[in-house]
Structure formats: C-alpha cells, structure tokens
Amino acid sequence: MTLLKKYADLFIRYALKLNAQKAISGLRRKSDIYQKMVGDVIKETLDNNLTTDEKFWIKKIELLRRQLESSSEELVLTDFGARKIPDPKVYDIEIEKGRNVVSTVGSKCKSGSEIYFWVLILFKLIRKFKPLSCIELGSCMGLSASFQASALFLNGSGKLVTMEGSESLAAIATKNFQTLGLHNISLKLGRFQDTLHAVLSESQPIDYAFLDGHLDGIATINYFKEIVPFCSSKALLIIDNIFWSPSMKKAWKFIEDDKRIKVSFNLRHFGICVIDNEVIEKQSFRIPLI
Template sequence: MINTHFCKKIIEHYWSATRIDVLHSPFVFDLYNACIKRTKSNTDFTLIESLRKKLKNDNRIITQNDYGANQSVRKKSVKYFAKQHAKPARIAQIIYQIIKHYQYKNIIELGTSLGISGSYQAAALRKNFKTDEVHFSTIEGADEIAKVASENFSSLELEKYIHQYIGKFDDVLPDVLKKYDTIDVAFIDGNHRYEPTMNYFKQLLPLIKNNSVLIFDDIYWSKEMTKAWEEIKQNDKVTVTVDLFFLGLAFFRKEQTKEHFKLRIF
C-alpha cells in the first residue's frame, strides 16, 4: 500500500531543504561537514556492512512479539528483519559520525532489532573510549530478535560496549534511565506512534544536558509521527532541530536561538 503522507512529505522536504552553501549556522555547518556529508568507508563500516550482508541471507525463522505500531506476533526470517528493520548504512553511519565527532558516551537506543544501528553506535564509542568510560544501553521487546543481536555484537567484539535489555519500552525504560545521570544521545527507533514517542521524549528530557541530542527515526512515516516531531520542535528546551527526513535531530544548546533546519542526505 502506498504511504501517501510519506510521499507528500518527501517531495516537500526535497523542495524546502536548505542549500549547504547558504547554511548560516556555524554549528549546523560543522555538523553537516563532520557527520552528515558522505565520508570514506572505514574498517567499522566494512565489518558491520559485511555482517548485514550475511544477515540478509540468513533463513533462520524467529518470532517477533511486536509491541510497536503493528502490535502483532509474527514469525519471519532473520533476512526479513535485516531487510525491513535495520537502518540503511547511510543513516546508521550518520549516527556513528555524530557519536564519534562529539565524543558522546552516554547513549540509549530504543529498538535494537538485529543490532545493526547498535553496532554502529558501539563502534563509534570504541573509537574514542575504553569500555568502562561509556554507558550504552539498547532495548528490544522481541526476545528472539534480541538473541540474534547479541550474537551479532559478539561477532563484532562489541559486546563489552553494550548493555542489552529485553522487554517493552514502557516496562524497561524507567529502570534503565535510573542508571544514567545524563544522556548524551538517545536514538528512538521503535514504537513509531504519537503517544509513545511523546512519552519517551518526556522521560528523556530530565536527563538531557546542553550538548545532548535526541534522534527520532521515521518522523514522516505517519501523520502521528509527524505530529510528534512538530510538537518536539516546539518544546521550550529544544533549540536547534535538524530534519534529515529519515531522522529528526533535536538539540538543546542554550547558546543557539531556536531554529529549524532541513537538510538533504540523498
């Protein structure tokens, strides 16, 4: 079925995105050049992408108890989840660059799936820090999917950088957040609906600091998600937002005036 909201919004985005040569904000200009602009591949990218390739050929059948927007139980192959759920390399590599460039170390991800985006985040942490200097948690509701993610983290020797939690976000998130004094990055990539997204945003807010960034996936996937994104942009604590269409970045830097940017990544 064609997602007309998504199609309409992608056309709007491509017409209204800011041209990089007229980008006036030094902060966003630096963000673009250091994290968003396409970069050369590196060993981390090669290893994670070769794992993705393997997963795309993995015929093992696993069960997903979907606590997200679909609310169903489905039995599908690992290759199905690798193709349908994992963030594409271009998107995951932007998150990797953000974590590496700003030397972020306290990170939480909602939605592990097979661990592709989690592997990128952990690999970025490994570039700057030792295991005991960082705190990265990732939460997944479907235990059989989380088990495959755990194998994947081990195969990339990243497991020491990752705390995996299994359970519904609603049940697990409050206790996981108690383990943090501050959050540098939260990547919200599951349960793409208005109420839950706003609920996670509100739970994360008390832990954000001036340099933090909240990253929301699929902000144009549905009208509900776009409503949530528009409301997040208006929140008093949010200053700069950067809309990459597939991801929405919300920053809290008090030194910036409130301003919303749209940038093209493809």
C-alpha cells in the same frame, strides 16, 4: 548489500544532490557548531568519507549485515509494531503485549534494520559530538547499535544501552555484539514502556538518544518527555521516521517546538534535536534528504 538496498542508497544520494546540496553547503559555512557539525556529517556521509579505522569497523558490521540478510533461518518474534493508520480491528491489548510473528532472520533484518546511509549518519554524529552516555530505543538485530558503539569505541570512551522488546531479536543482537567484539553495548530486554525509566536512571546524564521503535506519535512524545529531564546540558536526540505517519509528523512538530530543543534539523527521515542551554535563540533547519 542487496540490489534493492543498493538502489535505495543510490536514490538517496541522487535526490540529495538535487534537493539539499545548497542547504548543506549553507550549514557547513556557518560558524555555529551544531550547523557545521550536521552539515559536515551529511557531506561526509554522502562522500562515504572514512578513516582507515572507521573503514575497518564499518566493513565488519556490513559483512555481518550481509550474512544476516542471506539467512533463511526461521524466526519467531514479538511484533510491537505501531500501525501507520491505527486499525480498529487490532485490539489495544494486542499492541500492548505484542503479537507473535513468524518470519526469517534474513527478511526481518532487511525490513527492520536502518539502511547504510542512515546508520552512517548516526556513526558520524557520534564521532563528532563525542557523547558518553547513549541510549537507543529499538535494537532489532543490533546493526544500528553496532554502528553507534563502534563510533564510541573509536572515540575512546562512551557506552550505549539499547532496548528491545522481542526476546528472539534481543538474543540475535546480543550474539552479534559478541561476534563483533563490541563490549561497550548492553541490551535491556522488555517493552520501552516498562524499561525506559530504569535505563534513564542508571545511565543519566544522557548525552545522546536514538528513538527507533514504537512508531506511534503519542508514544514518541511520551518517550521524549521522559528522556529530556535525564539529559545532560548538551545532548543530541535523534528521532527516526518522523514522516512515517500522520501521528509521527505531529510528534515531530511537538518535539521541534518544545522550548528545551534549541536547534533542530529535519532530514525528512531523521529528526535531529540539540539540547544546549547555552544556545539562546531557537533555530530549525530543513534538509530534505529523501
């Protein structure tokens, strides 16, 4: 872990202790399964509470992260990045097709991969919710996918399809899955706009989806609308970077308000949504982790 990431991690833990401890304790005391599940997930993540088997996988993936982060190998990737504030000088066509960017493996891994705290949240959610069919939009180098797939492996069942538009990143992620010996992940190369429908058709019913790419509010709403009809009667949707830009904030509000989302948890970075037809009353919670 680089010094900067270590400090970011420490900061998250400190901020949480001040701001959200009360909310978490409240959730954990509840008999409602989803409130208790999310409360326990956050508490166990903060305490880094792991079994021996969990430690084994997480150590392996974090070692790989360190190796990738220290690599100065040149990397030419296709950037599909949405802009925080849309730039009128950047033509839509360029965003549509992506633009080639030269970077290094190390720097892209640091800037593009979710930090330990948040991937551990995903890992813990999967360990508790036990989904079978999972999808991820945005593989980058495969670190979050590896956390999620190793949780499925430890559960004893389940598979993950991760999607990535940049060919060079997809190649690195695929190699990383092989290095780690994770055989329950498949990677779909292509723009989400072009691949999502086929992935949903092949993987339905979807129990779990993690949206971590194409941080544009309208695009996020469109992916949400496309995914929900393919979900199981009980499913989890996790949206990353819900406070990243004005358009992402609007998208989160839209998703949170959707009547098919029965319980939502706003963690300020992640938004966690529960689809469960048996939950009668809609509930939403704010746990400002950052």
